[in-house]
Amino acid sequence: MTRYANLTVPKRRLPVLAALAAALLCAAPLPAAAAGGPQAALGVANLERGVKAAYLFKFLGYVEFATGADPAAPLVVGVMGADDVAAEVTRLTAGRTVNGRPITVRTLRDGDPSAGLHMLFLGAAAERPVQTLRGAAQNGVLTVTEDENGLQQGAIINFRLIEDRIRFEVSLPAAERSNLKLSSRLLSVAYHVQKGN
Numbered sequence: 001m002t003r004y005a006n007l008t009v010p011k012r013r014l015p016v017l018a019a020l021a022a023a024l025l026c027a028a029p030l031p032a033a034a035a036g037g038p039q040a041a042l043g044v045a046n047l048e049r050g051v052k053a054a055y056l057f058k059f060l061g062y063v064e065f066a067t068g069a070d071p072a073a074p075l076v077v078g079v080m081g082a083d084d085v086a087a088e089v090t091r092l093t094a095g096r097t098v099n100g101r102p103i104t105v106r107t108l109r110d111g112d113p114s115a116g117l118h119m120l121f122l123g124a125a126a127e128r129p130v131q132t133l134r135g136a137a138q139n140g141v142l143t144v145t146e147d148e149n150g151l152q153q154g155a156i157i158n159f160r161l162i163e164d165r166i167r168f169e170v171s172l173p174a175a176e177r178s179n180l181k182l183s184s185r186l187l188s189v190a191y192h193v194q195k196g197n
Contacts, residue, residue: 051166052159053088056121056144059157060098062186065118066140066179075101075118080108080132082123082146089121117141122155129153137178144168151194156180160191167191 060075075098079086086107093103106117110127114120114136121144122129129145133154136143143155150158156174160167169192175182176196187193 048166049084049088052085052121052146053092055159055166055168056085056089056119057092057096057098057103059142059144059186060103060119062183063119063142064181064183065142072101074104076116077103077105078108078112078114078117078120078141079105080110080112080120080122081126082121083107085121085123114139114141119144122146122150137174140179142178142180143174156182162191170194172196 056077060077065075077089077093079089086105090105093105096103108120110132114132117136117139119142120132120136122132124146126132129147130153133143133145137154142157144157144159145153145155146159147153147155148160151169151171151174154174154177156171156178158169158171160169168190170182170187170190171194172182173194173196
């Protein structure tokens with residue numbers, strides 16, 4: 001056991017608390033980079049990368065994926081166009097599980113297939129995002145982007161910087177096209193939920 005003031009926390013719960021704390025950082029504004037020069041910009045980028053990685057990890061627990069042959073098989077997260085985010089997700093998820101399933105992270109390049117993935121994060125440097133998102137939808141993949149027009153391009157979840165905070169928006173029609181069911185708890189904390197007609 002580790003003690004913090006009057007709070008007693010079992011050691012096995014510390015990694016979970018750390019992930020929750022990282023996810024809660026999204027509620028805090030990102031520090032302004034312009035005033036601090038290159039070092040401040042690097043700090044903002046690191047914070048943003050960490051918050052997005054924590055969100056990606058948390059999203060896995062709020063989606064019902066199609067059951068495959070082995071319900072204990074790893075959840076596979078693909079990352080394209082954001083090697084720094086891939087490294088952070090790999091670090092964050094090492095040795096952790098979601099609903100009893102381990103997590104595997106794959107760094108993808110443009111043109112790599114989305115078959116076998118459960119989640120695909122398309123970073124800002126991803127090429128041909130519309131085609132990639134279409135292919136992922138056909139494979140039942142949860143797609144997450146970080147583009148101002150991410151939902152219009154076909155993403156299910158899209159990160160946005162709103163008032164210096166990382167928020168996310170959700171497209172229910174895109175989730176339906178991928179045959180994915182999103183938890184109401186996830187929808188309740190989304191910045192915006194795009195509904196069908």
